Amino acid sequence: MKRTIIITGGAGFIGSHVVRLFVNKYPEYRIINLDKLTYAGNLANLKDIENKPNYRFVKMDICDFEGVYQLMQEEHVDGIIHLAAESHVDRSIKDPFTFAQTNVMGTLSMLQAAKLYWESLPEKWEGKRFYHISTDEVYGALEMTHPQGIEPPFTTKASSGEHHLAYGEKFFTEDLKYQPHSPYSAAKASSDHFVRAFHDTYGMPTVVTNCSNNYGPYQFPEKLIPLFINNIRHRKPLPVYGKGENVRDWLFVEDHARAIDLIFHEGKVAETYNIGGFNEWKNIDIIHVLIKTVDRLLGRPEGEDEDLITYVTDRAGHDMRYAIDSTKLQKELGWEPSLQFEEGIEKTVRWYLDNQEWMDNVTSGDYQKYYDDMYKNR
Numbered sequence: 001m002k003r004t005i006i007i008t009g010g011a012g013f014i015g016s017h018v019v020r021l022f023v024n025k026y027p028e029y030r031i032i033n034l035d036k037l038t039y040a041g042n043l044a045n046l047k048d049i050e051n052k053p054n055y056r057f058v059k060m061d062i063c064d065f066e067g068v069y070q071l072m073q074e075e076h077v078d079g080i081i082h083l084a085a086e087s088h089v090d091r092s093i094k095d096p097f098t099f100a101q102t103n104v105m106g107t108l109s110m111l112q113a114a115k116l117y118w119e120s121l122p123e124k125w126e127g128k129r130f131y132h133i134s135t136d137e138v139y140g141a142l143e144m145t146h147p148q149g150i151e152p153p154f155t156t157k158a159s160s161g162e163h164h165l166a167y168g169e170k171f172f173t174e175d176l177k178y179q180p181h182s183p184y185s186a187a188k189a190s191s192d193h194f195v196r197a198f199h200d201t202y203g204m205p206t207v208v209t210n211c212s213n214n215y216g217p218y219q220f221p222e223k224l225i226p227l228f229i230n231n232i233r234h235r236k237p238l239p240v241y242g243k244g245e246n247v248r249d250w251l252f253v254e255d256h257a258r259a260i261d262l263i264f265h266e267g268k269v270a271e272t273y274n275i276g277g278f279n280e281w282k283n284i285d286i287i288h289v290l291i292k293t294v295d296r297l298l299g300r301p302e303g304e305d306e307d308l309i310t311y312v313t314d315r316a317g318h319d320m321r322y323a324i325d326s327t328k329l330q331k332e333l334g335w336e337p338s339l340q341f342e343e344g345i346e347k348t349v350r351w352y353l354d355n356q357e358w359m360d361n362v363t364s365g366d367y368q369k370y371y372d373d374m375y376k377n378r
């Protein structure tokens with residue numbers, strides 16, 4: 001079956017993995033990467049697929065309702081996978097307006113353009129899908145009832161490594177009330193509500209997923225894992241917020257992309273699925289693993305860079321613990337993470353060390369010239 005799908009935010013971290021997977025796996029589909037190329041968008045993330053015949057890049061703001069509507073008509077779009085967003089909590093604390101504009105108004109613009117276009121067709125909603133990618137942060141923070149860790153109730157391939165513990169009995173399930181704390185999660189929560197409202201009010205075939213923290217290649221080095229790998233390499237201080245005791249639930253980005261593929265094709269309309277690998281880690285424990293791994297791969301004595309750890313003022317409103325219960329996705333659609341965390345971290349550290357040019361271009365700002373070089377005169 002032929003399909004034409006817009007993937008928004010395809011030049012970002014997760015979006016680039018989703019675009020790559022769809023372009024390679026479905027040569028019969030037409031994949032349109034719609035991205036504004038903010039500081040977080042980097043077309044060098046997609047060098048390996050940019051000349052494939054089933055791929056098109058369009059530089060556009062999701063808030064440009066007219067532009068998005070025209071593109072949908074021109075391309076006969078029947079599917080949307082919506083990832084474009086402002087995604088960094090620390091930036092949202094400094095500049096909440098941009099987060100409301102992109103995450104809320106941008107999502108509304110995508111929804112309204114899709115509604116007007118799809119409703120104008122004779123078959124209307126038939127064969128259409130609006131898939132909204134969200135975060136577990138909308139559920140708020142879980143309590144850390146067991147700071148020393150307890151045996152986890154569930155294990156997956158991602159969590160079966162030797163460090164695996166749970167830090168409380170409660171997990172985020174799909175039926176939990178939304179309780180976002182940061183401007184980032186408040187804006188994402190609002191966009192989730194708009195997506196559900198378009199299903200409930202107009203009958204749009206929507207689906208929403210809420211995923212835990214992702215890690216892997218091509219992540220912008222403002223987020224914990226790539227920032228710390230790069231700092232360890234260059235022997236720069238590692239700014240640990242608070243006591244480093246906060247817990248995040250980590251999933252390898254390609255496993256998220258595989259879940260998105262499955263849910264886009266097989267997820268039930270109007271449903272919500274949580275995505276995560278039951279893989280909770282305290283920040284400080286991850287930081288020790290990163291130091292050990294970078295040191296070993298660079299031939300330094302293991303643990304030599306422990307003295308880079310620098311405790312700094314905590315993030316305002318810092319959520320204590322995130323932990324996703326992805327039982328529904330595993331039982332109903334048969335998804336499972338493919339990688340153990342130790343394997344995923346090794347692969348990730350190796351990728352950043354082997355792709356120093358990518359990192360240097362991102363940290364120097366040179367990556368922003370890539371669009372002009374590659375696309376402007378086409």
Ligand code: NAD
Nearest residue numbers: 009011012013014036037038040041061062084085213214
């Ligand atoms: P990212 O910041 O790496 O990428 C965001 C992309 O969106 C960039 O390419 C950027 O240029 C683009 N973009 C931003 N504003 C735009 C606009 N107005 N119009 C068009 N494009 C725009 O983000 P990411 O980490 O890849 O996250 C992608 C999505 O997944 C987000 O919706 C995020 O909330 C969600 N998510 C992320 C994580 C995570 O751990 N990173 C976890 C769960 C969910």
Ligand code: TYD
Nearest residue numbers: 089213222223224225239240241246248283
């Ligand atoms: P981050 O990668 O920003 O993701 P999120 O805030 O969406 O979970 O941060 C992951 C964790 O690491 C979070 O608890 C904050 C912490 N952190 C630091 O301690 N120092 C840092 O420099 C950064 C970027 C994050």
